[in-house]
Amino acid sequence: MNQLDTKFGEFGGMYVPELLIPALDQLEKAFLDAKDDPSFNEEFLGLLKDYAGRPTAMTLTRNLVSNPKVKLYLKREDLLHGGAHKTNQVLGQALLTKRMGKTEVIAETGAGQHGVATALACALLGLKARIYMGAKDVERQAPNVFRMKLMGAEVIPVNAGSGTLKDAVNEAMRDWSANYDTAHYLLGTAAGPHPFPTIVREYHRMIGEETRAQILEKEGRLPDAVVACVGGGSNAIGMFADFIDEPSVRLVGVEPAGKGVHTKEHGATIVTGTKGILHGAYTFIMQDHEGQIEESYSVSAGLDYPAVGPQHAYLAETGRAEYVAATDEEALNAFQLLARKEGIIPALESSHALAHALNMADEAEEETIIVVNLSGRGDKDLAHVTKILGDKL
Amino acid sequence: MERYAEMFARLDAKNEGAFVPFVMIGDPDLAQSEAIICQLVESGADALELGIPYSDPIADGPTIQAASIRAHKSNVTVAKCFELLTRVRSKYPQVPIGLLLYSNLVMAQSIDGFYKKASDAGVDSILVADVPIREAAPFQKAADANGISQILIAPPNATDETMEKIGEYSKGYTYLLGRAGVTGAETAVEIPAAELIAKLTAHKCAPPLLGFGISTPAQVKSAIDAGAAGAISGSATVNLIAANLDDNDAMLSALGEFVQSMKAATAKG
Numbered sequence: 001m002n003q004l005d006t007k008f009g010e011f012g013g014m015y016v017p018e019l020l021i022p023a024l025d026q027l028e029k030a031f032l033d034a035k036d037d038p039s040f041n042e043e044f045l046g047l048l049k050d051y052a053g054r055p056t057a058m059t060l061t062r063n064l065v066s067n068p069k070v071k072l073y074l075k076r077e078d079l080l081h082g083g084a085h086k087t088n089q090v091l092g093q094a095l096l097t098k099r100m101g102k103t104e105v106i107a108e109t110g111a112g113q114h115g116v117a118t119a120l121a122c123a124l125l126g127l128k129a130r131i132y133m134g135a136k137d138v139e140r141q142a143p144n145v146f147r148m149k150l151m152g153a154e155v156i157p158v159n160a161g162s163g164t165l166k167d168a169v170n171e172a173m174r175d176w177s178a179n180y181d182t183a184h185y186l187l188g189t190a191a192g193p194h195p196f197p198t199i200v201r202e203y204h205r206m207i208g209e210e211t212r213a214q215i216l217e218k219e220g221r222l223p224d225a226v227v228a229c230v231g232g233g234s235n236a237i238g239m240f241a242d243f244i245d246e247p248s249v250r251l252v253g254v255e256p257a258g259k260g261v262h263t264k265e266h267g268a269t270i271v272t273g274t275k276g277i278l279h280g281a282y283t284f285i286m287q288d289h290e291g292q293i294e295e296s297y298s299v300s301a302g303l304d305y306p307a308v309g310p311q312h313a314y315l316a317e318t319g320r321a322e323y324v325a326a327t328d329e330e331a332l333n334a335f336q337l338l339a340r341k342e343g344i345i346p347a348l349e350s351s352h353a354l355a356h357a358l359n360m361a362d363e364a365e366e367e368t369i370i371v372v373n374l375s376g377r378g379d380k381d382l383a384h385v386t387k388i389l390g391d392k393l
Numbered sequence: 394m395e396r397y398a399e400m401f402a403r404l405d406a407k408n409e410g411a412f413v414p415f416v417m418i419g420d421p422d423l424a425q426s427e428a429i430i431c432q433l434v435e436s437g438a439d440a441l442e443l444g445i446p447y448s449d450p451i452a453d454g455p456t457i458q459a460a461s462i463r464a465h466k467s468n469v470t471v472a473k474c475f476e477l478l479t480r481v482r483s484k485y486p487q488v489p490i491g492l493l494l495y496s497n498l499v500m501a502q503s504i505d506g507f508y509k510k511a512s513d514a515g516v517d518s519i520l521v522a523d524v525p526i527r528e529a530a531p532f533q534k535a536a537d538a539n540g541i542s543q544i545l546i547a548p549p550n551a552t553d554e555t556m557e558k559i560g561e562y563s564k565g566y567t568y569l570l571g572r573a574g575v576t577g578a579e580t581a582v583e584i585p586a587a588e589l590i591a592k593l594t595a596h597k598c599a600p601p602l603l604g605f606g607i608s609t610p611a612q613v614k615s616a617i618d619a620g621a622a623g624a625i626s627g628s629a630t631v632n633l634i635a636a637n638l639d640d641n642d643a644m645l646s647a648l649g650e651f652v653q654s655m656k657a658a659t660a661k662g
Contacts, residue, residue, distance in 0.1 A: 001554070002527075015496050018525040018555070019548040019573060105643045160458060166449065173451045178574030277497045277523070278449065290471040291501025292448040 003032055006194035007282075008215050008314035016173070016280045023180035028195040030100045031202075031292065040095060044203075046090045051124065052081040054088075056204065060212040060373075063341040070361040073223070075372040077235065078346060081263040084376030085235045086117035089203035090186065094121040097184040098198075104183035105129045108172040110137055110165035110231070111302030111349065112144025113376055114188030119153035129153040131230050132171045134164035137301045162295040165221040165231075165305045169279050189232025190309035193280030197237075197309050206240025211371055212242055219369055225250035225360065228373040230323065231303035233312045235375035240321060250322065252313060254356040256298035267296035268325040269308040270316045278307040284316070299328035299388070300348035300381070330355040335378060335385065345377035348385070365371035396489040396517050397565040400439055401600050401622060410659040411623025412613060413602055414630045414652060415442040415493065415604035417460035418477055419469025419578045421634060425641055426464075429634065429648060430481055436649040437656035440489035441481075442520075442625055443490060445474050447495045452522040454577030454627040459635060471498060474555040475514045479622065482515025491544060512539040513587070516564040520544035526558045533562060544568050545592060547581070548599065560596030569595060569601040569621060578628040582606035582616070590620040608632075616657060 002025070007013055014024060034040040045205075046056040057076040065072045077085035093258040097105055105127050109115030115131040122129035131148055135157040138145055148155050161167035169192075176185040191201040208226070215223050226243060228236035230253040243249040258266035266272070273284035278293055286294040286306035314320035329349055334355035339345045346354060350373070357372045378385075404411055414433050419426050432500060433441060446464035450457060487512055499507040499521060511519060519541055524532055526545060526616065536543035542565030547556070559567060569589065571582030586603055593601050600622035608614060608629030616624040633651055637644035 006527075013528055014525060015523045015528055016525060017522055017548075018546040019570060021525050021527065021551065022550050022552065056483075090609065144561070161448065170451050171450055174575045178450070178580075180573070276500050277495075279451070280523070282500075284498070287501065289501065291499075292496040293497070360488070 002028060002194065004028060004195060004198060009317060011281065011283050012310035013282050014193055014195060015277045015282065016193050016217055017177060019177055020180065023176065024193055024195065026100060027096070030096050031195055031199050034096060034099055036354055040099070040173060044092055044095055048088065048206070052087045052091065053079065055210045056080055058218070061342055065361045067361050067364055069366060070364045070365045070368045070370065072357060072361055072369045073215065073224045073369070075239065075371055077207060077373060077375045078344070078350070078377035080250065082117045082120055084113040084117070084206060084347060085207060085238060086113045086188065087120070088206065088238070089234065090114070090117040090121045092203035093184070093186045093199065094125050094127060097127060097186065098125060100109060100184060102184045103128060104173050104179070105186045106175050106179070106183050107186045107188060108132045108165065108168035108303055109188060110134070110168070111301040112137065112141040112148070112380060113302060115153065116144050118186055119148040119151040122153060123151040125279050130156060131177045132156050132158050132168040134162070134168050135159045136163040137165065138159065140384050141301055141380060142383065164295070165301070166293065173279070178348070189234040190237045190311065191232040191279060191281060191307055193284070195312055197281070199235045200234050201241055202310065203252060204234055205241040207235065207238035207373060208240060208242030212368065215369065215371060222246055222249050223369040223371045224370045225357065226373065227252040227254060227353045227357045227360070228310060229303060229349045229375060230308060231256065231305045231349065233309035236375050237311055239308060239373040240315070243319060250305050251320065252317065252356065253323040254350055254352045255323060255325045256303040257327040258299070260295045260327060261325050265297035267298045267304050267306065267324065269306060270312060270323040279383055281307070281310045283310045284308050284312040299331060300352065302347070302349040303352065324356055326352040326355040332385070332388065334358060345378035346374055347378050348381045350375045366391060394541070396487065397440070399487070400489050403437065403446065409438040409662045410617035410621065411602060412437070412652070412656045412659050413442050413623060413625045414438050415444065415625055415627030416481050416630055416634065417444040417457065417464055418474045419446055419464030419467055420460040420631070421463045421638055422467035422590050423469055423473055423477060426478055427480065428645060431476065431484065432645045432648050433652055434488055436652035438652055439623065440491065442491045442493055442627070445471055445492060445494040445498055447498055447612060450495060452575055452581065454575040454628065456578065456635065457576050460631045475510055478514035478516060489517045491520060492516050493520045493522060496523050498519050499532070504531050505538065508535040508539040508541055510656055512541055516541060518542040519542045520546070520568055526555060526562070534628050543637045546570060549573060549587065549589060556592050559593070559598045563599040565599055566622065567598045567601045569593070569603045569604050571605040571607065574605070576605060576627055578606065578608040578632060582612055586616070586621065587619040610654050613655050613658040615662060619629045623659065
């Protein structure tokens with residue numbers, strides 16, 4: 001029996017082999033026990049503040065937006081230790097790993113940001129990390145592979161399937177099936193079977209809570225919209241969570257449209273997807289008419305995933321949040337624009353959110369405050385973007 | 394009487410356990426796969442456990458993953474799998490046929506729609522690898538409505554609560570996991586399943602077939618000695634397909650010899 005709801009409406013659940021149910025139950029119990037344990041919270045909050053650098057800044061852009069009616073703020077998760085929001089929830093789950101008496105951590109990574117966050121947390125807390133990464137991603141995110149290894153993690157390239165994030169998740173789940181007694185599967189996004197979507201949301205919800213406090217201090221009111229990119233959806237759910245019960249705040253998730261949502265090369269699961277089960281959850285997925293999972297595509301490895309966290313599926317279905325898609329080209333433009341106008345190089349993932357926020361800013365006819373979750377920095381993308389843009393700069 | 398019950402009664406009378414090979418439908422291609430399945434039955438398989446190729450088989454090790462990939466490369470679709478099942482059923486009216494597959498293949502057709510097609514094709518049981526008892530209700534409902542046995546898995550780490558549920562709902566047979574991990578012959582089954590089998594019997598679960606890591610006649614014998622109603626061998630069977638991809642006849646004779654030797658080990662006493 002579960003103590004928490006395992007589903008968001010019809011979405012979510014625990015579609016995993018029977019063998020993994022005890023491990024998921026153990027995790028749910030550890031999460032709930034830790035929640036009521038002041039010493040756990042003290043250690044978690046202490047690490048977030050003194051090690052990771054929370055609260056992160058909130059920056060009002062100076063030059064990016066030409067519409068005088070719009071104020072565009074950036075929630076600066078790019079400034080967090082590790083280079084992206086991922087560090088938040090990884091520290092939480094790493095502490096849970098120790099609490100459960102486990103000594104090893106299994107993780108998957110796409111862009112490498114979750115892998116880097118896992119590697120740093122494991123180095124800090126004395127855990128042994130092995131990180132599965134699609135072979136194609138190992139190639140396009142070489143600097144992050146080096147970072148992980150530098151911090152003592154083992155990086156295992158996955159050649160199966162499409163050689164990207166979904167295949168790395170498959171391999172991590174297989175490893176966990178054999179080693180759950182000693183190893184915790186530190187899932188990197190708000191997807192997968194219960195209780196992961198709930199744990200990941202709760203360990204990222206400070207993004208939205210800080211945003212609320214910071215915007216109230218600066219503007220004396222809530223923002224009109226918060227905007228975040230959505231692959232699996234962890235940074236977006238962290239930003240949305242504290243605003244779900246504030247109907248005046250639009251929640252906008254931006255998926256990767258790749259080369260266009262009408263092509264086969266995209267990763268916009270909610271915008272174009274159908275319902276189905278992938279990696280333990282019933283949600284929106286990319287599949288053919290017989291249920292075979294289709295490969296997603298995005299210029300940004302961190303959004304290249306053919307499913308989405310089940311709470312996003314629910315927020316989309318109920319209409320509480322809106323989901324749109326931005327193409328590779330739009331993201332690359334936003335990437336360059338932020339660098340040139342504000343002196344900030346964003347991650348390609350976050351550039352998707354920014355691209356759509358810029359469209360919203362252009363179209364605004366009333367006084368509007370928009371907050372974009374700048375979920376990570378773009379250092380890791382420089383080699384990849386250099387290849388694409390060449391000497392066009 | 395349903396086919397699994399008939400099979401267990403028949404084997405009991407002969408003082409034998411069941412040997413059940415697993416192969417992926419469409420591996421390496423549809424025509425050869427049909428020949429393989431017939432060869433398994435002709436060589437003494439008591440029942441068949443058949444997979445439908447899936448893109449993301451999280452409960453399977455490299456051997457079964459490769460089988461899925463070969464079938465996909467041969468353009469084997471779910472629709473073609475059902476056509477093959479229909480032909481196998483009409484050829485062998487008595488052999489229990491089980492499907493082992495992943496939930497999204499079922500969801501894509503609607504749960505009831507999928508079970509109806511399976512029933513029409515003559516399938517006796519369905520095991521959905523990524524549907525634990527906790528999520529099984531709608532699948533069980535469709536199974537009951539279509540005269541199919543929903544197979545439940547008893548893992549080595551099963552809690553008493555899980556055992557009770559298996560006792561309450563299991564039909565056909567119970568898939569007893571010989572060890573943790575994913576499918577594969579690389580890691581051997583752990584036989585001290587006797588304790589687990591005693592628990593299953595106490596909870597009146599459907600007869601247990603032991604699977605995961607069964608690749609030798611000695612393991613089949615140990616499984617049956619430990620009280621299992623039989624053994625399932627997947628990766629070891631599929632390995633013989635993978636090892637003979639350039640020679641269809643050699644593949645069939647290797648499979649035939651393998652099944653005969655495994656079946657011979659099911660004699661009790």
